[in-house]
Amino acid sequence: MNLSKLNQILATEPRYRADQVKRAVFFDLVEKWDEATTLPKILREKLKAECPLEIDAKIFSSQGDPTRKAVITLEDGVKIETVLMSYKSKKEDDETPRNTVCVSSEAGCSLGCVFCATGQNGFTRNLSAEEIVSQVLFFARLLKKENERVSNVVFMGMGEPFLNYEEVIKAIKILMDQKGLAIGARHLSVSTIGIPEKIEKFSHEGFQVNLALSLHAPNDELRTELAPINAKYNLKKVLHAIDDYLAKTKRKVMLEYVMIDGVNDSDFYAKELIQLIRLNIKKERQYLCLVNLIAYNQTGAFKSSPREQILKFKKILEDGGVQVTERFRFGRGIKGGCGQLTGKQKLEIRKQGRE
Ligand code: SAH
Numbered sequence: 001m002n003l004s005k006l007n008q009i010l011a012t013e014p015r016y017r018a019d020q021v022k023r024a025v026f027f028d029l030v031e032k033w034d035e036a037t038t039l040p041k042i043l044r045e046k047l048k049a050e051c052p053l054e055i056d057a058k059i060f061s062s063q064g065d066p067t068r069k070a071v072i073t074l075e076d077g078v079k080i081e082t083v084l085m086s087y088k089s090k091k092e093d094d095e096t097p098r099n100t101v102c103v104s105s106e107a108g109c110s111l112g113c114v115f116c117a118t119g120q121n122g123f124t125r126n127l128s129a130e131e132i133v134s135q136v137l138f139f140a141r142l143l144k145k146e147n148e149r150v151s152n153v154v155f156m157g158m159g160e161p162f163l164n165y166e167e168v169i170k171a172i173k174i175l176m177d178q179k180g181l182a183i184g185a186r187h188l189s190v191s192t193i194g195i196p197e198k199i200e201k202f203s204h205e206g207f208q209v210n211l212a213l214s215l216h217a218p219n220d221e222l223r224t225e226l227a228p229i230n231a232k233y234n235l236k237k238v239l240h241a242i243d244d245y246l247a248k249t250k251r252k253v254m255l256e257y258v259m260i261d262g263v264n265d266s267d268f269y270a271k272e273l274i275q276l277i278r279l280n281i282k283k284e285r286q287y288l289c290l291v292n293l294i295a296y297n298q299t300g301a302f303k304s305s306p307r308e309q310i311l312k313f314k315k316i317l318e319d320g321g322v323q324v325t326e327r328f329r330f331g332r333g334i335k336g337g338c339g340q341l342t343g344k345q346k347l348e349i350r351k352q353g354r355e
């Protein structure tokens with residue numbers, strides 16, 4: 001779907017037409033222009049010819065896993081991956097299902113974190129705002145058929161959102177548009193490996209979108225080994241930017257820590273992590289930091305920490321006054337878990353066949 005082309009066509013139409021078209025695409029979620037019956041036939045024909053609505057995607061799912069993955073082929077043939085995680089609340093009084101779409105912000109990633117399949121597969125190109133939004137639209141259309149909607153969007157798929165900052169912000173604004181998909185800012189989250197100047201910029205955007213920082217190590221030596229970008233933006237610089245963000249926005253930040261067996265999961269590192277937060281985040285703002293322990297999805301040489309070690313690590317942090325949560329693993333059967341996205345569909349199918 002080509003949004004820029006759409007905007008070009010609409011530029012010559014009266015304003016109310018543009019609103020009707022946006023409503024059809026982002027609110028009614030039409031998949032064919034013929035379904036947009038509020039539009040005159042002649043405009044529909046033009047849109048059909050010049051701005052097709054189809055999104056070229058293949059879906060992968062596995063039984064018993066509430067996760068579905070879409071491999072989307074973009075106009076130039078580049079493939080990206082998007083994941084839908086559906087979650088039904090166990091609380092009796094809460095009937096609202098949560099449908100979170102995990103979007104890619106780039107095709108591949110240039111940062112080469114050693115534990116991440118996306119990073120290990122290299123970088124192809126940045127995505128445009130419309131290519132980011134299309135990923136959400138694709139699942140929004142699918143969920144509509146199931147009488148549900150996309151409730152949350154996380155920028156935790158392929159790529160580093162803050163190295164494609166402008167397009168990511170544009171996409172966020174489209175996703176939040178009240179007349180369209182209307183996803184509330186608090187239901188949107190951006191995860192970054194930590195690009196200080198972009199964290200700063202983000203703090204000035206004035207919206208309540210959540211921010212997550214991929215920390216993964218409590219000292220520079222280990223973090224640089226895991227995420228080479230740390231050599232340029234070390235922990236002090238990144239956490240200084242985070243502390244500033246907290247001061248400006250008073251919003252919580254999630255510190256993500258992927259638990260890799262024998263690499264970053266020792267008791268010693270848990271204690272070092274407590275110190276890291278104490279030293280780099282002003283005392284009165286430490287309550288805004290929440291560490292999220294993520295079970296590692298195996299993609300290469302590393303293994304996930306055993307459950308007991310994750311719980312032990314968690315307890316040490318809690319005893320040290322740090323707030324901690326744990327993220328469950330979803331989507332591993334379809335290689336749709338965090339860090340497992342590569343955009344390499346062929347490999348995917350072959351591997352699925354073998355499993
Ligand atoms: N580039 C951004 C966003 C995409 S990665 C970032 O790094 O934050 C989204 C999250 O998945 C990050 O926290 C990342 O560290 C984590 N991740 C990467 N590989 C993973 C793996 N194999 N298992 C679990 N989480 C992983």
Ligand code: SF4
Pocket residue numbers: 109110111112113116117118119120157158159160193214227339
């Ligand atoms: Fe890129 Fe994030 Fe993967 Fe690192 S973890 S390689 S920054 S996508």
